[in-house]
Amino acid sequence: MNRPRWPRLTLFIVACSLFAPLAWADGETQPGRDPKQAVDETYTAKMKKYTTEPFFTSPLVNYLPASKNVPTPEAVLGDVAGAPGILPYAKDVYQYMRMLEKASPRVKVFSIGTTEEGREMIAVAVSSEENLTKLEENRARLGKLADPRTLQLNDAEADKIVAQAVPVYYITGTIHSPETGAPTALMELAYRLAVDDSAYVKEIRDGTITLITPVVEVDGRDRMVDIYKWHLAHPKEFYPPLVYWGKYVGHDNNRDAMGVTLKLTENVMNTYVHWNAQVLHDLHESVPYLYDNTIGDGPYNAWIDPILADEWQMIGARNVADMTKFGMPGVFAHGDFDTWSPGYLMFIAALHNGVSRLYETFGNGGADTLERTLEPEEYARTWYKQNPPLPKVLWSQRDNNNYEETGLLVSLHYFNENKRTFLKNFYLKAKRSIEKPRTEGPAAYVLPADERRTTLQLELLRVMQKQHVEISRTTSSVTVALPVKKEKKTSKTTEKKEAKKDEKPEPTSRTFPAGSYVIRMDQPYSRIADALLDHQYWSPQDPQKTPYDDTGWTFGELHGVEVARVTDAKILQAAMERVTELRVPGGVKGEGNVFAIENHAEPALASLRYRLKNADMQAAEEAFEAGGRKFAAGTILLKASDGVQLDAASKELGLQAVALSAAPNARSHPLRVARILFIHSWLGTQTEGWWRLALDKLQIPYDYASTQTIAGTPDLREKYDVILFPPIGWGGSLDSIINGLPMDWGNPLPWQNTPLTPNLVGPNDATADIRLGLGWDGVAKLQKFVNDGGVLLTVMDTSQFAVGIGITTGVSSSHAEKMKIVGSVVGTRLVDGASPIAYGYSEKVAAYCDNGPVFSLSSIAGSRRRRKLGPEMGERPTGRGTKDDPDFAVGRLGMEAPEEPETEVWENPNVTDEQRHNNSRVIPPAMRARVVLRYADAKDLLISGLVEGGGEIAQHPAVVDALYGKGHVVMFSINPMWRGETQGTYSLVLNTVMNFDSLNAGRKNDEK
């Protein structure tokens, strides 16, 4: 609130503005109020009161224009936006937006869908009355720029539209529920945009449509407001952290823009695309005081149009400059966020030809005014932060709202002033996306018609469809040229050529059968398809040493289906038609006594198992031939009596069943319907949330309970066959899984519905105190469950937990020391294809890995893999003769040493005779761990992303079936269920579930 000092002397101020410290360039509109428009004095006084320093506001928001008929946010909040102690529920925010709509022709509210829990999401359009009456007309104009094929890529035609169209700037708030400030800031922003008559705001209103989704994570918002209310009612106590946000995930809701598995992503995606918006600006609150992070640091996403990188700099630099001129400290761009992953919500715009933006402002995680002390790196002045935040300040939600609104207003104004440039860029980026096959390649991605995993292929195509990518299908076969691989230049070229003489020459062409799916790159949204289907490479030498998120995500690899990158433009001439409805033909073929369904590790098989609960299903343990056809091990067999229901279910699921005249002469075992208990820890529910989402989508039922309930379950084995214990993520150590949060001090942290917190418990779980962990009784119960023949499935940190409580016979687990595999796609190799866990998988399996852990096997209980002391004795010692001669001792004949058998890293080490002597700890072969998948050799580990120092995990087990008592602990070092992206590895989990009581099938015991 630094100006004006004499509010009544408005004329004086206007005259003085020429000499004011804010030196705006010639012809630019001065930010600040219209002296002719009355100010809402009481509202303005309160804003001033809640702003903790005069420099934490700006001439754009240090007053609120008065209106006779349009209500201010006070009408709903009971106080001004950003007032201490006030956090509105989503419904309050919506109520206000709808009051605005009623009172002003400049506001329109649209329902854009619902959340998983059925709560509404909205988008609020604010613009001049004229713009809002011509919304559809304008949308059609923008649609032509969005798809330049409608203009035959004619720049002159585009320019005509660019000159007329009104652009759309889309703002989204509070996707991260503990970042609470955006809804009130956006309520007030909507009011200002509708009411303010200052030249500055009027220009925005007349020239641009501002579209606002005030609450993105609606389910999480309502929980967060509950918690805040609980906190207000118990001011002296600790209050629970937001354990659940939406139904499935928390913070990762902003990592879903690739897979589009959450409703909130889908709703924002559809809104963004439907409105043909130019900008998607997402609001966050974790950095002081305003970090425009889209400019960030390298590496930038490799698939964005360079025009976008320039747009980021343009808007971001101007944003920082304007706010710096207002005297607001701590506004900066760059910083250490890289823009590599396209998983962020804002990135919907980046790869759909718009401009992605993201603010981190400073939030207090509620509406309390708090003294905040920063870390030295936060307040340090750096090259990109010349006016850094202060080391220690009193900070209020109003301060945060001032920053958010000021940033948005200067951005909107700058955007509006340069809208012809941004609209032209919008068109150009779309045009360049269409020209991609010719200018940069590839021409297309092809998903061949002869894919075995048809349902997974379909899932991948569904992701493309959600991304608004056009899909075509060939109507005849097409042959394309394959790119010629360049020989690497080495000094040993001649030697190499010699060696290669006998090898088959690389194929130079490839024919795709009719019915192959084609993702053409000559379409407006080719870039998102390219970004998801291509491979990623993050160099270990990259100056950026701390990737912000996953570094690899190649969707074809992670879905376990073939995706061919085709550079030959001939593919685009092939006969093909657009596909809008995606279906895989399924059902029963022929008549016979038995039905066989091939197992290609498709998750739909598990859906079938649970859908036909009463059917007698068997799994063939070996390959067989029937009716002139070969079937691999893992083939699922059903009796003829189940044919009718099988036909209906398999049609729905896209699975094909073949009738056989007689049951095949192959060993088989029943696939019983496993009773699943899915356990979570109160330490964190997000990483397991992706697992719940996967199982729910497949309609696989499970009981869901916390680790706290384990101790209280009298007999786990009697109730359940399989316990899934997915990764916990942050804080999932052995100590905290067992002991939970500190109990010796503090107060209970309840997660329960009460009149004060009616939204806290949604479809998930409740407890009187989230602090309690599994406890030692729980450990004993879990041990007993496995000992009694149950199957416990553990992943990453929960695998380390299983090792820690001593139920993984012969398997140890450690953290890699220097290795860096940051959310990458890695290669694994099938070790034991006879294990039911591996049914349907082939030799090479791509998997998602985030730094391990590193599993090692031992054939001696309680010991780690043999470690040799002293120097490696691989070569002969110093002595007589040549390098290859045996050693020699004077005065006696030499003796040949017995050969020491070698074992591979992923194998159970051989036990030597010396070790075996009187050693009760030697694990009998039948009790040794069985490795299903191992990591590939170091040189083959990287498929996509960053792998540095991969030698530490190369060849080590990736999925291992450990025995304990009568049961199994199936341990994962990879994460097979992650962000809806890894559907190709889901079946490793589902096979474990379906074959829970036959996991030893096909087991070979090496006697050594």
Ligand SMILES: [Zn+2]
């Ligand atoms: Zn955030």
